[in-house]
């Protein structure tokens with residue numbers, strides 16, 4: 001199982017444990033990247049803790065049978081994985097953002113800074129405004145401020161980073177959340193074990209949704 005490290009790991013771990021996965025307590029000092037776990041059906045398994053952007057590659061290539069990946073990375077990588085469940089956490093959105101008085105779609109060949117070059121390229125092409133993409137690996141909000149780009153394509157959660165830098169959202173490209181991703185061959189070869197995990201996760205998600213409606 002491939003899971004993302006960082007802020008999403010806590011929610012991922014809580015969901016899997018609620019669904020019956022046995023996973024020992026982790027002290028903050030724990031630096032292990034491979035963890036033994038027990039699946040709800042009693043089978044022993046291993047969890048790999050990876051960079052969020054690497055999860056889909058491990059699952060697509062079959063090193064891991066399943067994993068949890070952000071929809072942003074799945075789309076950016078055109079990952080060929082089965083996506084049976086929206087896990088309803090790590091919600092944010094992919095947006096075009098920039099200065100309030102400049103709509104990037106109105107520019108001829110806008111310069112767009114982003115950590116998501118394929119998504120940005122595809123979106124601007126689909127809108128009939130081919131963009132010059134400037135691929136960065138983080139802190140993209142700086143790019144328009146210093147004249148590196150006209151606007152950015154990035155994920156927004158609270159909007160606080162944009163506000164802090166005087167930028168606004170112009171267009172929403174799509175909504176994002178954590179998804180269960182499954183290797184296509186494993187889906188056939190380990191159908192029963194995978195279906196069991198899926199069903200248990202679905203039950204937890206349904207119970208959470210009901211709890212949110214009638215607390």
Ligand code: PRP
Nearest residue numbers: 138139154155156157158159160161162
């Ligand atoms: C993400 C994203 C924005 C910020 C948005 O960056 O790229 O910069 O979070 O969050 P907000 O809307 O709640 O302010 P991240 O923290 O992952 O850092 P990075 O730029 O180094 O990848």
